[in-house]
Amino acid sequence: MTVLVFKTNMVCAGCKQTVGNALSGFGEAIRWNADLDDCDKILRVETAGIASSAIIRVMHEAGFMCEELV
Structure with missing residues (x-):
């Protein structure tokens, strides 16, 4: 397993719900x-x-900024 870390512009529980819906397209391939x-909304x-x-x-596509942190 690999852990990928991203900086985003999510700000609320509604944003998390939207992201969860978008990421659900990957099925069980991710957690x-x-x-x-966090200041970077990790x-x-x-x-x-x-x-x-x-x-x-x-x-x-879900409307969020997302940048990988290395």
């Missing part, structure tokens, strides 16, 4: 959590084979 208390995604670019694309 994720978001830390909205999204952590645990996956065994989904590229970070796919996560970023889905986040952008």
Whole structure:
């Protein structure tokens, strides 16, 4: 498993719900959590084979800024 970490612009529980709906398209291939208390509004995604670019694309399509932190 790989943990990918992203900076986002999520601000509320509604944003987390929207992101959850968007990420559900990956099915059980990922587990994720978001830390909205962090200044970078961190999204952590645990996956065994989904590229970070796919996560970023889905986040952008859902209306959110998403940038991988390395």
